[in-house]
Amino acid sequence: MTTNERTGDATSEVESGEEEEVLGGGELAAHLIKSGITRNEMIAAITNRLHAEAMASLPPNVRRRIRALRTLQKEFADIESKFYLEVHALECKYERMYKPLLEKRAQIVSGAYEPNDAECVNPWRDESEEEELARAVQNAAIAEGEEKKEEKEPAEPPMDPNVKGIPDFWYTIFKNVSMLCEMMQEHDEPIIKCLQDIKVQMFEDPIGFTLEFHFLPNDYFTNTVLTKEYSMKCKPDEENPLEFEGPEIYSCKGCEINWKKGKNVTVKTIKKKQKHKSRGSVRTVTKSVQADSFFNFFAPPQMPDDPNSTLASDTQALLTADFEVGHYIRERVVSRAVLLYTGEGLDEDDDDDYEEEEEEECSTEESEDEEPAPRKRGKKQNKALQENPAECKQQ
Amino acid sequence: MTTNERTGDATSEVESGEEEEVLGGGELAAHLIKSGITRNEMIAAITNRLHAEAMASLPPNVRRRIRALRTLQKEFADIESKFYLEVHALECKYERMYKPLLEKRAQIVSGAYEPNDAECVNPWRDESEEEELARAVQNAAIAEGEEKKEEKEPAEPPMDPNVKGIPDFWYTIFKNVSMLCEMMQEHDEPIIKCLQDIKVQMFEDPIGFTLEFHFLPNDYFTNTVLTKEYSMKCKPDEENPLEFEGPEIYSCKGCEINWKKGKNVTVKTIKKKQKHKSRGSVRTVTKSVQADSFFNFFAPPQMPDDPNSTLASDTQALLTADFEVGHYIRERVVSRAVLLYTGEGLDEDDDDDYEEEEEEECSTEESEDEEPAPRKRGKKQNKALQENPAECKQQ
Known part of the structure; x- marks a missing residue:
């Protein structure tokens, strides 16, 4: 029996006016279809109900013991939340230790500091090969230039050999990292070329972090720093304590850009x-509408003041995507910038458009309500396992 | 121009005997196709080469500054490795704090301890609904039994209302969690029904952990505990220090089962x-061959003594899958067992076979060499972000 037939049967049953106190899989499906939810949500609802029914069929004393285990699980979550707070405190401590390195990096990138010879030795790399x-x-470039002068579109002019620092450092990272590249529009590119540094500031109380985007003086806005601030909470939710899995981002604030x-x-x-x-x-009237731009990152949707209120699902999706970007910038981009610049540290899906296209070909009617695809594992086949002492999610 | 045409062109070029010092995308592809590597590996190799060429086209002083940034990145990794060691020490500390809770859980599950009324209250749940x-x-079960007595196969006998503890607690978890369910064969099921507890022992030096599977006396083996031990290293690799991303599992040991x-x-x-x-x-001769079984988990492939030796790719894949299972058991199964038992804490792909089937339909010729699909995010749409203070990977 296919899912469709089953759903069909169930619908007609309900339509015939029968009302059942306990909805089985089929009836529940029909019920849910009417309320317009997606197939994934429906499957989740049905399996939840099936699990609940399995529990309900247990003898009362067994159900009682399960409740005791849930009480223990709640205690576990309370202790675990302290673990995550300690991990966050460690992260703050290490951020202070990383700071001088990241400062020096910024100075080398901007050209404010010229590294000495000893600082440029990478003993683990074969420099002669490079x-x-x-x-x-x-x-090859010279040879090609001679042979194919007319055929090709004019190549980019070679970089001035006396250039200061590392030009287009962050712009190149934006180009290399698919998540950022997808956000950056053509009209953003000249602005991102003025991006000089991204810094992270960590906070302990309440726990959270701010991303600072430092810009050269430019033709677009008067700010020198654009900021995005994420605050997290690290306590099991009172109403759903067992869902606790670590710090949750509960607020994000952008900054005003003085265009x-x-x-x-x-x-x-x-x-x-x-x-x-x-x-x-x-x-003819002219009207202003929002345009796609990386800089919309600094104007995230407003979070409701009441943390218990339900968000519209599109706002929810926007915030989820926003948190993912902010977290990725903090966790990977800032800490491994040079590797993303050279391409050494790119994940497979930062590099590879082929697979994405294939996925698109296979997409089904669900594609709209799916979450953004989970990030693929890194290049190395064996980079397989993740511990998540501090999983961030939106509240 | 499609990839195929391009590859074709390039192959004939190489076959005609030309040798180029610098291989461009097409030539490199042809070269690689000959060596029989997979398309994914090929794309990775080509993009690596393209990144290297982009770096190579920079003026020498800029390349020199990039080397200085790599040196800083190496220093970053050295500090970061200390962070991960501290996180591991924290995990050991918290394991000791969780222990009494997990002990009590085991006693309730086995029936050794009967929780009192206060311990069975879940104030955040509506008990009357349950x-x-x-x-x-x-x-409904009674009504159905009366109506459809002959139609249906005999239902499972209802659980003895005076039963001790929570019968089939771990077996139900194995059934509910897709990763474990796929490993458990029909002939394993009566043995898993004797599984009484899974405990984790953490170690600080060298860092690592042991999973202990505690069994009731049974008809299958004489062991009361089966163990699986994972050791990790937490230092950047000397030859590839910039690839460091946290603790790597470098050895896993099973235990002998006395069948x-x-x-x-x-x-x-x-x-x-x-x-x-x-x-x-x-x-007619009889021959013993390995059979699929969960218990092969206790006989992982031997790790080579020389950590720098290359593993055969099928051994590699087996070890990667093994680490993923071990890690998942430690991180999710042991710490959230009751939620996996009731179904409250199941991830989407623990519950839902539909999507997997679709993915199978779309699979291409690459499917064999792909990594196991990354785990989907949890049920809640907003459980989106992960920090990975301690990502484990195989060396």
Whole structure:
């Protein structure tokens, strides 16, 4: 019996006016279909109900013992929340230890500091191989330039050999990391080229962190730093204590961007023709609407003041995606920037568009309500396991 | 131009005897196809090469500064490894705090301890709802029994209302958790029904943990405890220090199972007919071969003594899967057992076979060499973000 048939049967049963106190799988499905939920939500609801029914069929004393285990599980969660607080305190402590390294990195990137020879030795790398490749690439570029002068579109001009620091460092990272690249629009690119550093500030009470995006003076806005702040709570929810799995992000705040006149890339003006109802004359009005832009990251949807209120599902999805980006920037981008710049530290799906296309071909009607695909594991096949002492989720 | 055409072109180029010092995307592809690697590996190799070429085209002083950033990144990894050691020490400390709770859980499950009324109150749950469902399920079962006596296969006998503890507690968890359920074969089930507890012992030096599976006396083996031990290292690799991402499991040890005679479910005997070469007479011989079984978990592939030796790719895959299971048991199963028993704490893919089937339909020729699919996020849409202070991977 296929799912469709089953659903069909059940629907007609309900439509015929029968009401059952206990809804089995089929009846429940019909009930849920009417309320317009997605298939995934439906399956979750049905399996939840099946589990509840399995529990309900147990003798009373066994159910009583299960309740005792739940009480223990709640105590476990209370202790666990202290563990996560201690992990966060450790993270704050280590952030202070990383700071001088990240400061120096910023100075090298900007050109404020020129590293000495000893600082440029990577004893674990074969430097001569790197040099050989460099020579070969330059020769090939010259040869290609001679042969195919007319065929090709003009190549990018080679970088000024006396350039300061590492030009386009963060811009290149945005280009290399698929999550960031997808957010960056063409009109954002000249602005991201002015991005000089991303810093993380950790907070202990309440626990949380702020991402600081430091910009060179530019033609687009007057801010020198754009900030995004995430606050977390690390206590089991009173109503659902057993769902606790670590710190949850419960608020995120952006910052106001002081756009220079006509330079706000997060809005676009569209022209609309309006026809006068009675006179029939036509006029053109311009209207501002939100435009796709990385800089929308600094204007996240407002979180409700009441943490128990339910969010609209599209707001929910936006916030979830937002947290994912913020967390990824903190956890991977800031701490491993040079590896994302060179490509050494890119995950498979940062690099590889092929698979995504295939997935799209296979997409079914559910695609709209699916979560963003979970991140693939790193390049190495054996980078397999994750402990999550501090899983962040939205409340 | 499709990938195929491109590859084709490149192959003929190489076959015609030309040798190029610098291999571009196409040439490299042809080169790699010949060596029989998979498409994913090929894409990774090509993108690595493209990144290397992009670096190689930079002016020497910029490349020098990138090396300085790599040196800083190495220092970062050295500090980070201390962070992970501290997290592990914290985990050991908290394991000691969880112990009394998990002990009590084991006693309630086995029936050694009967919880008092106060211990059975779950103030965050509506108990009356649970009771009502229980009554409804029982009524429905009686009604159904009367109506459909002949139609249905005999239902499982209801549980003895005076039963001790929580029967089949761990067996039910094995049934509910897809990762464990897939490993458990039909012949394993009566043995898993004797599983009384899973405990974790943490170690600080070298860092690691042991999973202990405690069994009731049974007809299958004489052991009362089966163990699986994982040791981790938490230092950046000397040859690839920048790949460091936290503790790596570098060894896993099983234990010998003392099977009672004829009860070893991990082997099966197959009969083979052999024909005598000259005489032509036929005899039947029996041969022992490995059988699928959860208990193969206690006989993982041998790790090589030399940590730098390369493993055969099938051994690699087996070990990766093994680590994933061991880690999941430690991280989720042991710490949240009651929620997996009731179904409250199951992840989406523990519950839902539908999506997996769809994925299978879409599988391409690559499916064999792909890693096991990354675990889906939990049920709640907003359980989105993960910090991984201690990501474990195989060395």
